[in-house]
Amino acid sequence: MHDVVIVGAGPVGLFLACELGLAGCSVLVLEREPERHSPWKANPLGNRGLYTTSIEAFYRRGMLHPLLKASGVHNDPGANLDADEPSPPRSVGHFAGMVLDPAKVDFAALPFRLPSPAPEFMLASLEAVETVLSERASKLGVEVRRGVTVSAIAQDDETVVAQAGEHEYAARWLVGCDGGRSAVRGLAGFEFVGTEPQFTGYTMLATIADPEKLRPGFNLTPTGMYIQMPTEGHIGLLDFDDGAFDRSQQPTRDHLQAVLRRVSGTDVTLSDVHHASSFTDRAMQTTTYRQGRVLLAGDAAHIHPPFGGQGLNTGIGDAMNLGWKLAATVHGYAPDGLVDTYTRERHPIGAGVLDWTRAQAAVMRPDSHAQAIQGVIRDLLGTRDGTTYVFEKVSGSSIRYDLGSEQSLVGRNAPDLRLEDGTRLGDLMQDGRGIVLDFSTDRCLHGSAKGWESRIRYAAGPARNDLGFGAVLIRPDGIVAWAGDRDPDREAFERAAGHWFGDLA
Known part of the structure; x- marks a missing residue:
């Protein structure tokens, strides 16, 4: 019997497995997909923005150099681990399609910030993240089994058992990290509540006959939004149809071309679509992250539209918070109720991210009221204070857990304090x-x-x-x-x- 079974070998499940393996727990990861490689994880479709707290998590576990290498980041002064002060990043994300100007972020004003080798922001593909975490997990003795679909979960006061086909996997704890359509969430009886969608979003890699008809970058229009990414043929779309076209249907070339033409206001032509997927802005969260000996992390616990990589960053934060607490509980020295502080601390963070994405969806609506608000927000983002506020929210720099102390540093992510001998x-x-x-x-x-x-x-x-x-x-x-x-x-x-x-x- 293992100490912990993790269902899901994505970034969140693997990061949690590494945390538990580092603490000496026996860990088994079950993943339903038989292969790790996928075009949806590789560059460009798999690219995600990693922000300060997530990058620091890799840095603090000795995985930043491998992550930078796997992501193709070379000779970047912002990623120099020997530098006292990284250079400002070239990109810091967006709010509702309105791109933030890195020069307007007052990094010195962020709470208790000290110079750190970890960049404030970087792009990394899911494939790069999973490669680094998989290699680390293997070194720590974590076992990953692929092609395993969990179909039932049973638990008592001492153990939890995951059923997959004819096999049973018993552990002291089970953690569902199996994504937005989590099987664990349903099998364990978690209540999942939230708001229904306003739009259908699309991401595609296509051959475009006349790409010059589309403007580069984020484009808010009177009928929605489209994004022409730097990689040729990589397009994102938002169509405010109340989520009528979701992942239950495979988007065709004709459908995608019709939506792109309507949203962009052009007669652009898609010659071919190589990969395409849809999503919505449905925003849902479980009411608790624990049911007995079953816990949830990442998208299994909270779903929302993929604005600015918030899902990946929030999931890594979940794994970092839960890992050491669950390990201490497994080893028997955790104070009473330690594992329950996971829900208490992380649930408000997830709820805040859901509201942050809801606000962006409301601002992007193709109506006069939303467009009036867009004008106000553009004015605010034209100021140093406004841009710094938004970056502080999306980067996780504003997160502070309520640990019952009035001391302003307590509950915050620690700055990279440095001793006189150079030790960080x-x-x-x-x-x-x-x-x-x-x-x-x-x-x-x-x-x-x-x-x-x-x-x-x-x-x-x-x-x-x-x-x-x-x-x-x-x-x-x-x-x-x-x-x-x-x-x-x-x-x-x-x-x-x-x-x-x-x-x-």
Whole structure:
């Protein structure tokens, strides 16, 4: 019997498998697709935008260099791991098809930001992400079985069993990371609620007889939106038909040409369509991320339109948050209720992403009211404050979990604090343990931290920029759990360490 069975070998399932494998759990991943490679994962159809917190997750687990290499990023000063300050990114996404100007993002104003080797934004294909994660999972002893379709789930107080054909896969926990049409979600009885769609979206790779008739980039029109990507023939479309044409039908060349002509207001001709798929802006979320010994992460827990790669980034955040908590529970040292903090912390984040995408869909509607709002938003995005606000939301920089502390750093993603000897926080996090950074001159927390050394790494010394703190306790997912002043309170530290990392008895 495995400690954890994960259903779904996409980026979220593989990232979670790596987190659990790093913590010494036995992990089995079941994937219904027999092959890993697909044109929908490769460049260009599989390209997604990765933002700050997701890129930092790879950086903090020693996977940023492999990810950059797999994504074809070479000689990019923003990706120089030895640089004190990466150069501003060339792209930072969009809001409702209105592209953000990177020069208008005030990166220095982002909460508790310090220079980091991790870029603020990058494009990566799903294939590149999965390749890096698959190689890491294999090294950590994670087993991946493909061509396995889960058809039933049964659980009791001790175990959960996934049925697939004649085979049964038993584990102490099961996590559904099997996408927007999750089988696990339905089989385990999760309630899935939300809003119905306003549009049908399309993405295609086609041969266009007269591409000069289409403008490059994002184009909001009186009848919808179309996107002409940099790769020749890669087109995106939004048709506000209340989701009438969804993935239950395969879009034909004639249908796609008719929609493209209507939305673009041109007589453009599609000579051939090589790959095409549809989606909607249906926005749904489970009411909880846990049912007994079954949990959900990524699109299995929340679905929404694919604006700005928010699904992938939110899913990686789910995996990073859940991994260490589930591992501590498996190993028996987790404090009571630790695994339930996963829903408590991540459910509001998912709900916020759903509202963010709903707002964009409302702004893109082809009516006079939405177009009036577009004008207001364009004015706001013409300002430094407006663009910085939007980037802060889409990048995850604004995320702060409510951990019951008024200390403004607690609950936030930790900045890449750097000791005087050059050691960065990211360097210390690669083994998946928590971190205590003690900047006090007398190493006052050394004795207190020693008891948790199998769960918390202790590092001491003056910092190049300690942000005015004497010490910080950082969870394995990079979230600040406690921060002390110049003269850290040992008892307060011990309470925080016990709260998150368990009793030493």
